[in-house]
Amino acid sequence: MKLADTRAIALFLDMLAGEQGAAANTLSAYGRDLSGASADLGGGLADASAGQLESLFAGWADLAPASVARKRSSLRRFFAFLVAEGIRPDNPAAGLAAVKPGRPLPKTLSHGDVDRLFQTLDRLLAERPGPAMIRMKALMELLYGSGLRASELVSLPRNAIRPPQPFAIVTGKGNKERMVPISAAALEAVRAQLAQVPPSGRWLFPSGKGHLGRVRLFQLVKGLAAEAGLDPARLSPHVLRHAFATHMLAGGADLRALQTLLGHADISTTERYTHVDSQRLVQTVTALHPLADG
Known part of the structure; x- marks a missing residue:
């Protein structure tokens, strides 16, 4: 039935x-x-x-x-x-794992991993030019370049990003709006995506009668990982968001600024989503502590 x-x-x-x-x-x-x-x-x-x-x-x-x-x-x-009720014979949700308190942070990606992903994406775009790859390019540039949540990305209105303006107003959790900077590479990718979305369209990434779903985005990211020779189990939209955060922090971004970019209400959440390797911490203390030369 x-x-x-x-x-x-x-x-x-x-x-x-x-x-x-x-x-x-x-x-x-x-x-x-x-x-x-x-x-x-x-x-x-x-x-x-x-x-x-x-x-x-x-x-x-x-x-x-x-x-x-x-x-x-x-x-x-x-x-x-x-x-x-006899509507279906099995319960596919029976095996869903329980959520454990203090869930571990997702694995992040090295700069080399990110380079491989985007090199593969550019190769695929050259080999298979068309709407699907143009959309994929825009999705990936926004995921890693702006640190958007998957739900925020797939539900972007068509006019949320208006090149050449280098930012977007994104509605995140709790219907809170924040300004998100958009890189030059992402703006170029969005221009190409906009060119294939009707001006009357509601969504930047339309699909069927609505917008692209989070599950489909999850599948697309894993497919790209496989093409790049990376373990698909290590890749998800959230891992790319986490990579954005860790790479920004490693590059010298202020934690408070990063909190705003990620749309976190609590700074402690930002601290959970970002980590700095011990070597960089030691280097910072060595360079900045007033007694470092003593």
Whole structure:
């Protein structure tokens, strides 16, 4: 039995309200989680495979542990309901790993890794010129060049970036706006992307009736990693955001400025997303400490 996501989600919420007496806030949260997951999967949530859910789950790496835990619970209960109702025979969410407190930071990339990615991207763009590679170039330049969250990137309005203006106004978590600088290379890539998006279009990266999904972005990044000879398990949009942060900090960026660029409400979050190697710390102390010559 195949059921459209909107109908399946509505039936699930009706069950929670009628049989389990779920509170209005709970119903609203579950509804948002499931509708968002459905949108990311192009309306294919009810028929999703375990692999698709794992990719979806990985795309939430930038969210707070409590939010990820709630989304995981939403998915597991939703699919348990579908199984109980005979709508599908299996629960693909049963194996989703629990969120552990203090989740480790994602692996970062060396400058050499980043160079390989962009060299490969330029080669592919030359070999396969067309809309898909033009879009990929813009996505990658904005991910690494501006440190955008995956959700912020895929949902950029068509006019969010207006070359030659070297910045964009991005709406991040909590509907908070911030100004994000756009590099010259990213501006050039966005110009090319804009040329293939109708002026009346709503999104910079359209897909179907909406915009590109986070899961699809996750898959595209991993595909590029494989083309570049890098381990796809090491690559994700969030890893590129993390690389942006660590490379900016290593280059001398101020932590407070980086906090603003990343859109973090709390400086401690920025400190978790960035790390400086011990050698650079030793060099800094040696160069700047007033007793270093003593």
